[in-house]
Amino acid sequence: MSVAAVLTAAGSGSRLGHSLPKALVPLGGQSLVVHAARNLLAARAAGDDRVRVLVVTAPAFHLAAIERELAPLSDQVALLVVAGGATRQASVAAGLAALVADPRAEGVDVVLVHDAARPLAPPSLVARVVEAVREGHPAVVPGLPVTDTIKRVAPHRGVHVEPVLETVPRAELRAVQTPQGFTRELLLRAHSAGAAHAHDEALAASDDAGLVERLGEPVWVVAGDERAAKITTARDLLIAALPTESAE
Numbered sequence: 001m002s003v004a005a006v007l008t009a010a011g012s013g014s015r016l017g018h019s020l021p022k023a024l025v026p027l028g029g030q031s032l033v034v035h036a037a038r039n040l041l042a043a044r045a046a047g048d049d050r051v052r053v054l055v056v057t058a059p060a061f062h063l064a065a066i067e068r069e070l071a072p073l074s075d076q077v078a079l080l081v082v083a084g085g086a087t088r089q090a091s092v093a094a095g096l097a098a099l100v101a102d103p104r105a106e107g108v109d110v111v112l113v114h115d116a117a118r119p120l121a122p123p124s125l126v127a128r129v130v131e132a133v134r135e136g137h138p139a140v141v142p143g144l145p146v147t148d149t150i151k152r153v154a155p156h157r158g159v160h161v162e163p164v165l166e167t168v169p170r171a172e173l174r175a176v177q178t179p180q181g182f183t184r185e186l187l188l189r190a191h192s193a194g195a196a197h198a199h200d201e202a203l204a205a206s207d208d209a210g211l212v213e214r215l216g217e218p219v220w221v222v223a224g225d226e227r228a229a230k231i232t233t234a235r236d237l238l239i240a241a242l243p244t245e246s247a248e
């Protein structure tokens with residue numbers, strides 16, 4: 001029994017507007033993908049349960065660069081870098097295909113899926129997700145309560161003033177982060193069932209738990225962590241670079 005992680009790093013980072021693909025953009029002297037990988041590998045769930053196989057999805061033209069970045073970690077973990085796909089879902093599917101084909105993943109029964117775009121997700125969050133899966137929850141996501149009031153609208157193309165349909169009860173909402181954790185069997189089944197839509201951005205699932213929901217299987221939420229914020233824009237990168245009080 002052991003844990004593997006698929007670390008998605010194949011996005012271009014178009015909204016970040018950097019000359020490098022987002023995963024290779026530096027933050028405090030290390031690239032985002034190295035931060036994310038180090039935090040995954042530092043996590044220790046109960047019983048020294050930790051990530052023993054790491055599959056990283058990379059932009060096809062930057063495979064070698066991502067491999068070079070992560071090479072220093074190869075003495076801590078069985079490491080694989082594979083080309084991603086057209087969508088995040090397709091990239092995760094490519095990572096899972098590489099995982100199941102690798103003999104080093106034979107004993108893996110829990111798989112995490114994590115975004116390099118969330119480089120500062122702390123090891124304690126990773127361990128919390130693994131432990132919730134081990135406790136018998138086959139699909140687990142970290143989530144934070146939302147602090148804004150959320151309204152559902154009726155968007156119409158080309159119309160810049162949108163009518164509100166309703167205010168969604170905020171107490172029921174969670175903003176979901178990564179890493180998300182799954183039993184290997186369930187994650188493979190969810191991706192297999194969703195494969196037909198994986199390459200279409202409009203139809204692909206925006207997270208892996210969404211594919212599990214489409215199967216009709218339950219998904220569970222554990223407490224998220226503000227440090228796991230997603231870096232999407234240049235402003236997010238500036239905020240991530242601010243000193244924090246409680247580095248782990």
Ligand SMILES: Nc1ccn([C@@H]2O[C@H](COP(=O)(O)OP(=O)(O)OP(=O)(O)O)[C@@H](O)[C@H]2O)c(=O)n1
Nearest residue numbers: 008009010011012013014015086087091116117
């Ligand atoms: N085809 C894709 C698209 C995204 N990702 C990964 O999925 C995570 C979340 O994606 P996002 O933050 O949207 O990253 P980008 O797609 O790179 O950003 P943008 O949409 O601004 O181009 C990131 O770690 C990204 O590298 C991926 O592996 N393969």
Ligand SMILES: C[C@](O)(CO)[C@H](O)COP(=O)(O)O
Nearest residue numbers: 088115176177178206207230
């Ligand atoms: C997986 C995710 O990070 C959970 O919040 C999010 O759905 C990724 O979305 P993106 O549009 O691919 O950044």
